[in-house]
Amino acid sequence: MTHSEENYLKAIYHLTSVLENEISTNAIAEKMETKASSVTDMLKKLADKDLVHYKKYQGVSLTNKGLHSAKMIVRKHRLWEVFLVEKLAFSWDEVHDIAEQLEHIKSEQLVNKLDAFLNFPTEDPHGDPIPNAEGNIIKVEKQLLSELQEKQTGICVGVKDTSSEFLQYLDKQGISLGSKIEIKSREIFDLSLKISINGNEMTISNKIASNLFVRKV
Amino acid sequence: MTHSEENYLKAIYHLTSVLENEISTNAIAEKMETKASSVTDMLKKLADKDLVHYKKYQGVSLTNKGLHSAKMIVRKHRLWEVFLVEKLAFSWDEVHDIAEQLEHIKSEQLVNKLDAFLNFPTEDPHGDPIPNAEGNIIKVEKQLLSELQEKQTGICVGVKDTSSEFLQYLDKQGISLGSKIEIKSREIFDLSLKISINGNEMTISNKIASNLFVRKV
DNA sequence: TATATTTTTTAGTTTTGTCTAAAAATTTAT
């Protein structure tokens, strides 16, 4: 499988978890920052290799084979992210681009040895789940901080937006995975929240709260 | 720089250390298991990018820029080999193909952090030197075991052939980097050697002795 | 020196992944 094919599979996989049903050519083109015609070309190739179900004008979905391949790519990406942060001391906002390259390294043995070396982590540095060697994922029930009611408390377990801008903002505010966040009050006008995080009080916008995953406690 | 361009630079670099003068198109084609016409095509591209000095029919040599790029690729390859052996418990005969992929990952920060994580090794698992971040190489004086005289002793510091067949043979015989080898006697007829290695006596062929580097002691 | 052999380059093709422009199908709106 080529890098390009792998990138398409991964894009379809990520879109599937957001959009539920069949994925449109345009959605893929937008996600991959390419042209719809290029996507159509690739979808034919992926269908030929039995990696996607594809019917002209009807959108695509992953076959079992394609789903498994996609999970293995995501597995590699997230394991490498753990390696970069835990072993090489990268910060969580620096690892994505490097992991984008590393995820294409082909060696099942390598992935599994890396997994063992890292002590079989179940989540990457952003709180996203890491599929195991069989492709199984441990789902942690989590919700957006913005969905909590006043006086409720949650533990930060993930981020929705993984851009370095957002991650650096969180670093600056002292918010990280594991932080305990209580909603003190919600401003009706702009839905901004007054929160206390590990004791400190601060105000965050709805946009921030809509990109932080928490586990209610 | 593309993977292909990097592979050509690396091939020219390795050939240079063996052949001294200008490298021929055919030598590169043989090394890379490709056709001379493909090599010619690529040499033009590399010359356009100022990575090689190339004159039609005259062979090529690396420019300073090309030499530095080649060293950085070799650096990455050998650092990843150290990682695979020391951290992931691969054996020295398994790492080459994986390192061939990893050497193309582009991130200066990654290489340098990996270097630090591995504690700045100067040699890879086969005893080959690792260029530092500036491209400098610590040359260790070494010679082939086959060049030693009877009664002389050496410490095994490297291998010339890095094929898994040869490396597995060495594992089987208990020969590894650091082994102390004394030449007991040389058979004139086939140049085979009776040696003692860490106490054990054994006989090895000239072909084996011609692929083991030692430092005389 | 002239001829034969080897090496290297050129010319033209293929494959992969991309693009633009135009056509076709589908969806939305009147």
Place this chain on the structure above:
DNA sequence: ATAAATTTTTAGACAAAACTAAAAAATATA
């Protein structure tokens, strides 16, 4: 239901990296 707008596909082109076959240059041999 028909027209308008949007989405998707097709057709044709291009660049990168490889190939084959043939031409050109260099080297070796008689």
